[in-house]
Amino acid sequence: MTEQDKLIISENIAMLKCPVCGDRMSVQGNKSIVCLNNHCFDIAKKGYVNLLQNHGNSKYDKKLFQSRNIISQTGFFDPLIEAVVQMMGKIISDNGSISDNRSISALDLKTKSIKILDAGCGEGFHLARIINGLNDQEHQEYQEYLETAHLLGVGIDISKGGIQIAAKNYQDIFWLVADLAKTPFMDQQFDVILNILSPANYGEFKRIIGDEGILIKVVPDSDYLKELRTAFYQETDKELYSNKMVLDLFSKNFHIIDTQKVNYEFKLNSEELHHLIKMTPLSWGVSEEKMQEVSEIGINRVTGAFTIIAGMPKKLDFKKNR
Numbered sequence: 001m002t003e004q005d006k007l008i009i010s011e012n013i014a015m016l017k018c019p020v021c022g023d024r025m026s027v028q029g030n031k032s033i034v035c036l037n038n039h040c041f042d043i044a045k046k047g048y049v050n051l052l053q054n055h056g057n058s059k060y061d062k063k064l065f066q067s068r069n070i071i072s073q074t075g076f077f078d079p080l081i082e083a084v085v086q087m088m089g090k091i092i093s094d095n096g097s098i099s100d101n102r103s104i105s106a107l108d109l110k111t112k113s114i115k116i117l118d119a120g121c122g123e124g125f126h127l128a129r130i131i132n133g134l135n136d137q138e139h140q141e142y143q144e145y146l147e148t149a150h151l152l153g154v155g156i157d158i159s160k161g162g163i164q165i166a167a168k169n170y171q172d173i174f175w176l177v178a179d180l181a182k183t184p185f186m187d188q189q190f191d192v193i194l195n196i197l198s199p200a201n202y203g204e205f206k207r208i209i210g211d212e213g214i215l216i217k218v219v220p221d222s223d224y225l226k227e228l229r230t231a232f233y234q235e236t237d238k239e240l241y242s243n244k245m246v247l248d249l250f251s252k253n254f255h256i257i258d259t260q261k262v263n264y265e266f267k268l269n270s271e272e273l274h275h276l277i278k279m280t281p282l283s284w285g286v287s288e289e290k291m292q293e294v295s296e297i298g299i300n301r302v303t304g305a306f307t308i309i310a311g312m313p314k315k316l317d318f319k320k321n322r
């Protein structure tokens, strides 16, 4: 564990609560964090904290995340990441003058740190790239709003395999193995919650997001990886996919303040196709033979198709109307 890892944990320990009893936590030596009732959790040598009590099996194993990291490094997600960065930058630089005039003061305090949680961060690539993108001088239209703010990235995932890769590859981010359904955070900790190609838990999101915080969710569109979907599921009902239910659920919980669609084609070679098949939930339940067959037929371009939705918590209305 590096000095930097230690610093990130000790500086941010106050945002954590014990996932068992809800008490505040403190760092104990170099190896663990502990609550007032002595529930104890490991700090891994690689610098992340494991807040899961029982390490159940997740479908997202380490191999899957290794494949996803390889696909990420090819640039497959770059147009999506760039669009998320632009949207976040725009919301921040609008500086409270978004359509309904709701103030985003949480993001406007230039000297404070802006806390960005990636809920379901997997192997960490998206969060690391988004923070780099926001810090990038090229995005000058909102740079002045960010230059004195410190962006703190916090990534959680239930997969230890994913977090291990994240902690190894991306420094300066607080990485935690934790359950999205019962996050180990005190109330109202975050200015931005990212939820990228991962299931949501709106109850928890509303609890841990600041009153004027922003949730940014990325969902796949029906054309996402349609080439793979067709190859795997031709003439079955799984060939069709709709994200309407996902969008409806979002708008029940958060006021939508912006949406954007991102569509592009991406060229890939046969090795990249292999990793793409390994990383996508589309291939779960598909037989090894079928996967092999699709690998061999070869698909040399695939479609990236996503909807990015930004929203603010609806609990605001409740408070205003009281």
Ligand SMILES: [Zn+2]
Pocket: 018, 019, 020, 021, 022, 023, 035, 036, 037, 038, 039
């Ligand atoms: Zn406890």
